[in-house]
Amino acid sequence: MICxxxxxxxxxxxxxxxxxxxxxADFIELRMDLIGGGRLTELISTARNSFSLIKIIVTCRxxxxxxxxxxxxxxxxxxxxxKTIDRKIALLKEAIExxxxxxDIELTEGRAAIKELQTFCAKHGGKTKIIIxxxxxxxxxxxxxxxxxxxxxxxxxxxxxxIVTLANTAEDNLVTLSLIPYARKHSPEIISLxxxxxxxxxxxxxxxxxxxxxxxxxxxxxxxxxxxxxxxxMKQINELFKGERTSPLAPVLSIRTPPQNYxxxxxxxxxxxSPLMHNAALKEMGIEGNYSAFCVHDLVGAIQGMxxxxxxxxxxxxxxxVAVMEYLDDVDNDALKIGAVNTIINxxxxxxxxxxxxLGLILTLQEAMPIKDKTIVIIGAGGxxxxxxxxxxxxxxxxxxxxxxxxxxxxxxxxxxxxxxxIAEIGKIKAECLINTTPVGMYPHKDKSPVKxxxxxxxxxxxxxxxxxLKTKLLKDAEKQGCHIFSGLDMFVHQGAEQIxxxxxxxxxxxxxxxxxxxRLTKIE
Ligand code: NAP
Numbered sequence: 001m002i003c004x005x006x007x008x009x010x011x012x013x014x015x016x017x018x019x020x021x022x023x024x025a026d027f028i029e030l031r032m033d034l035i036g037g038g039r040l041t042e043l044i045s046t047a048r049n050s051f052s053l054i055k056i057i058v059t060c061r062x063x064x065x066x067x068x069x070x071x072x073x074x075x076x077x078x079x080x081x082x083k084t085i086d087r088k089i090a091l092l093k094e095a096i097e098x099x100x101x102x103x104d105i106e107l108t109e110g111r112a113a114i115k116e117l118q119t120f121c122a123k124h125g126g127k128t129k130i131i132i133x134x135x136x137x138x139x140x141x142x143x144x145x146x147x148x149x150x151x152x153x154x155x156x157x158x159x160x161x162x163i164v165t166l167a168n169t170a171e172d173n174l175v176t177l178s179l180i181p182y183a184r185k186h187s188p189e190i191i192s193l194x195x196x197x198x199x200x201x202x203x204x205x206x207x208x209x210x211x212x213x214x215x216x217x218x219x220x221x222x223x224x225x226x227x228x229x230x231x232x233x234m235k236q237i238n239e240l241f242k243g244e245r246t247s248p249l250a251p252v253l254s255i256r257t258p259p260q261n262y263x264x265x266x267x268x269x270x271x272x273x274s275p276l277m278h279n280a281a282l283k284e285m286g287i288e289g290n291y292s293a294f295c296v297h298d299l300v301g302a303i304q305g306m307x308x309x310x311x312x313x314x315x316x317x318x319x320x321x322v323a324v325m326e327y328l329d330d331v332d333n334d335a336l337k338i339g340a341v342n343t344i345i346n347x348x349x350x351x352x353x354x355x356x357x358x359l360g361l362i363l364t365l366q367e368a369m370p371i372k373d374k375t376i377v378i379i380g381a382g383g384x385x386x387x388x389x390x391x392x393x394x395x396x397x398x399x400x401x402x403x404x405x406x407x408x409x410x411x412x413x414x415x416x417x418x419x420x421x422x423i424a425e426i427g428k429i430k431a432e433c434l435i436n437t438t439p440v441g442m443y444p445h446k447d448k449s450p451v452k453x454x455x456x457x458x459x460x461x462x463x464x465x466x467x468x469x470l471k472t473k474l475l476k477d478a479e480k481q482g483c484h485i486f487s488g489l490d491m492f493v494h495q496g497a498e499q500i501x502x503x504x505x506x507x508x509x510x511x512x513x514x515x516x517x518x519x520r521l522t523k524i525e
Contacts, residue, residue, distance in 0.1 A: 001026040001027060001212070001213055002024070002025045002026050002027065002213075002214055002216055002234065003025060003028065003029055003057065003213045003214065003215050003216070004017075004024070004025040004027070004028050004029070004215075004216060004218055004231070005028070005029040005031050005059075005215055005217070005225075006021065006028055006029065006030050006031060006035060006043075007031045007034040007035065008034075008035060008036075009034070009036045010036055010037060011036070011038035014035045014036075014037075014038050014043065015038065015042070015046050017218065017505075018030075018043060018046045018047050019046065019050045019347060020218060020504070020505035021218055021505070022047055022051040022054045023051065023504070024505070024506070025216075025231070026054075026055060027054070027055040027056070027057060027101075027213060028047055028054060028056055028057070029057040029058075029059055030043050030044070030056065030057065030059065030095075030100075031060075031061065032058060032059065032060040032091055033059070033060050033062070033063075040058070040091065040095060040098060041094075041098055044056060044058075044095075044098045044099070044100060055101040055102070056100045056101050056102070057100070057101065057102040057103070057104055057131065058091075058092060058095035058100045058102070058104070059103075059104040060088045060091050060092065061104075061106070061135075062084070062088070062106060062108075062109075085109060085113055088109075089113055089116060089117065092117055093120050095128070096117075096120055096121055096124050096128040097124060099127060099128070100128050101127070101129065102128065102129050102130070102131050102160070103121075103128055103129075103131070104130075104131040104132075104133050104162065105117060105130065105131070105132060106132075106133050107132050107133065107149070107152060107153050108134075111156065114130070114132065114156050114158075115156070117130060118130060118156070118157075129158070129160070130156075130158040130159055130160075131158060131159065131160040131161075131162050131191075132153040132154075132156060132158040132160075132162070133153075133161075133162035133164070134149050134153060134161075134162070134163045134164070135164050135165070136165040136166060137166055138166055139166055139168055139172075140165035140166065140167055140168070140172035140175050141165065141175075143175050143179065146175060146179050146192075147182060149163060150163060150179060150182075150186075150190075153188075154186055154187070157187075157188070158188055159188060160188055160189040160190070160191060160212055160213075161183065161188050161189070161190055162190075162191040162192075163176065163179065163190075163191070163193075164191075164192075164193055164194070164195055164225070165194055165199075166194065166196050166199070167194035167195070167196045167198040167199030167202065167227075168196075168198065169198060170198060170201065172194050172198065172199065172202075173194050173198075173199060173201040173202040173205070176192045176193055176194050176199075176202050176206075177192070177202055177205055177206060179192040180192050180206060180209040180210055180211055181209060181210070184209075184210050189212040190210075190211065190212060191206075191211055191212050191213050192206065192211060193206050193211065193215075195225045195227050196226050196227050197226065197227050198227075199227045200227045200229070203215075203227060203228070203229055204229070204237050204241075207238075208241055214229075214234055215228055216228060216229050216230060216231050216234045217229070217230055218230065218231055218505045218506060219505065219506070219507065230506065230507060231506050232285060232506045232507055232508075235285060235286050238286075259288045259289045259290075260287055260288070260289035260312045260503075261289050261290050261291075261292075261309075261310075261311050262278060262289065262290070262291040262311065262312055262313045262314065262315070263291070263292055263293070263294050263306065263311050263314045263315075264291070264292070264293040264314065264315045264316075264317060265299070265302050265314055265315070265316050265317070265320055266293070266295070266315075266316065266317035266318055266319075266320060267295050267296055267297065267318075267320075268295060269293040269294065269295050269317065270293075270295070272317065273468075273517050273520060273521075274291070274293065274315055274317075274496060275291050275292060275293050276517065276520060277492075277493070277496050277516060278291035278315075278496060278499075278500070280513060281496075281497075281500055281508050281509055281512065281513050284509045284512050285506065285508065285509065287504070289312075296320065299320055299323060299324060300327060303324070303327045303328075303351070306344070306346060306351070307346065307349050307351065310346070310349075311346055312345075312503060313343065313344060313345050313346060313502070313503035314343070314344040314346075315342060315343060315499060316341055316342050316343065316344065316353075317342065321340040321342055321383050322339060322340050322341075322383065324341050324344070324353065325339075325340075325341050325353055328341065328344065328352060328353045329351050329352065330350070330351075330352040330353070331352070331353040332352060332353060332354045332355070334354070334355055334358065334390070335353050335354050335355035337390060338355050338357075338358060338383075338386050338387050338390045339383075339386055340355055340357070340383040340386065340387065341353030341354065341355055342354075342355055342356055342357050342499075343355065343356050343498075343499045343502055343503075345502055345503060355387060356494075356495040356496075356498035356499050357383070357384060357387040357491075357495050358387035358388065358390050358391035358394075359391070359495065359498045360490075360492065360493075360494035360495030360496075360498060361384075361387060361388050361391055361435075361465065361491050361494075361495075362391035362392070362394075362395060363490070363491075363494040363498075364463070364486060364490040364494060365391075365392075365433070365435075365463065366395075367490065368461060368463075368484060368486055369432070369433065369460075371392060371395040371396065371397040372395060372396035372397060373396060373397065374397045374398070374431075374432040374433060375397070375398045375399075375400060375430065375431040375432055375433075376392050376397050376398065376399055376400070376431060376432060376433040376434075376435060377399075377400045377402055377426060377429055377431045377433070377434045377435070377459075378392075378399050378400065378401055378402070378435050378437055379402050379403070379423060379434070379435065379436045379437060379438055379450050379451065380403060380436070380437035380438040381401055381403040381405070381408045381409045381411070381412040382437065382438070384437040384465055385401065385403075385412065385437040386412065388437055388465075389401070389412070389416050389418070393416065398418065399416060399418050400413075400419045400420075400421060400431060401413040401416070401418060401419070401420050401421070402420070402421045402422065402423050402425070402426055402429075403423070404423060404438070404450075406422060423450060423451065426451050426455045427451075427455030427457075427458065430458065431458075431459065432459070432460050432461060433459060433461040433462070434451070434456065434459045434461070434462045434463070434478075435462075435463045435465065436450055436451075436462075436463070436465060436466070436472075436474050437465050438450050439466065440474075441464065441473050441474055442468060442472070443468045443469055443524075446469050446472070446473065447473055448473060449472065449473040449474040449477060450474065451474060451477075453477035453478075453480065453481065454481075456474075456477055456478045456481045456483055457481045457482070459478070459481075459483050460483060460484060461483060461484045461485075461486070462474065462475065462478035462483045462484070462485050462486075463485070463486050463487075463488075464485075464486075464487055464488055465488040465491055466487070466488050467487050467488035467489040467491070467492050467517070467521065468521060468524065469521075469525055470487050470489060470518075470522075470525065471485075471487065472487070475487060489514065489517060489521070490514070492517065493510055493513050493514045493517065494510070496508075496513060497510045497513060
């Protein structure tokens, strides 16, 4: 079973992490030594409201046994004084009163503290179980020593014994792994693994031997201990070892995945490649669900339907990116500033709008060139041009707007406080990069370009947001002029991947998403 530790330093981030983790994990662990702010009652009720069957572990690791990775802005439990232990026991008692499923207490806190907690649990109906844990942040002791430690933990009759040590060598993995079948012959459940980069082997193999829980992180930067896998990596490992469990008693490594359905709202949507890309990603990530395109004539009705049918998220495309904003409950700051939404998250009926077009474009640009201090000409003054200009400015670059209709172009350049040129003047501008954000040159009008070929010679980089065809006339002309060129394909993949990150909180399989789109486009061409 999968457990995601919640370690965010700020309350808002912690609540968000809880909501996302509850959608995918069997357990969450509230690391109260790392979570800064946020009362336990609010954290627990957020988890229960997100998924009523989620199992909650409350932990308040003391500083000596807490790993350096993960957040550090929390209250922290430092020292071993009586007052510190009292504070910690009070917090764990509060967790018991609030109905946490498990509280975790270190063996080194002593028999008296553990006994006090057990008595308190029993008084409250015994719903909350105790995990006794041992952490060695310096090394992995020999197996005989670990067995001794296991018996010391097991003696106080907890529900689970957790033993985590640092792997200094690959062989250390064998020691913690060997403890699992040994411990399983005795009554409590066991969690035994190594941390650190050299300990990743134990994290991969331990579930096959019957380790009670696998600790994983939603995102690479959110690790609560070094060596932790992401949910997605663990899912891949699970796939790899399918059917390889050595013990029939070993619990199947599960990642809870209730059906998750997503939609695309637009008109027209028939040609959209988003369903192909998103469904390939869902399948690869082992998430049960579907992404379907809806040609929408009644936007209000579509939004009501999204709430009623508990659709987890939506992509929004032409012509609704601006219009949809007034029907949402919240709009994220970036999307507000851009003035367009291309992504909606449905969190228990509350719809929030985001924009990932700007991120898709910036991630693509960054793969090719530095943006800071560079002048970049944007052809167009529509939604994509606004997203591009916003991202470029955010990254410290200088946009210039060039548009067919001067009035519209000047309105945008005035808002951004940047220069405006007519399209005919593009050859005269001194800039590093040119980006086309108009539909000119898109299939089936493949012989059209918004700019004359000779105007491109002064640009080092030329990008087209169009990805069908992969090489537009603009890009072909630019290539002949010696420019580095890049199509809208990577932007399309990145904006879609960022949607998945928002909906599911996991890193999507970008390479696979690009592959399926590339295959389809190559076939079309
Ligand atoms: P939009 O808001 O309608 O804006 C279109 C812009 O293109 C306007 O500034 C318009 O100029 C200009 N334009 C249209 N036809 C033109 C023509 N014949 N000659 C010169 N300029 C023309 O559209 P959008 O949402 O920004 O989308 C623009 C393009 O970006 C679409 O092709 C879309 O598929 C693509 N896109 C790609 C990605 C990706 O991931 N790769 C993501 C988003 C969008 P006026 O002001 O003169 O009307």
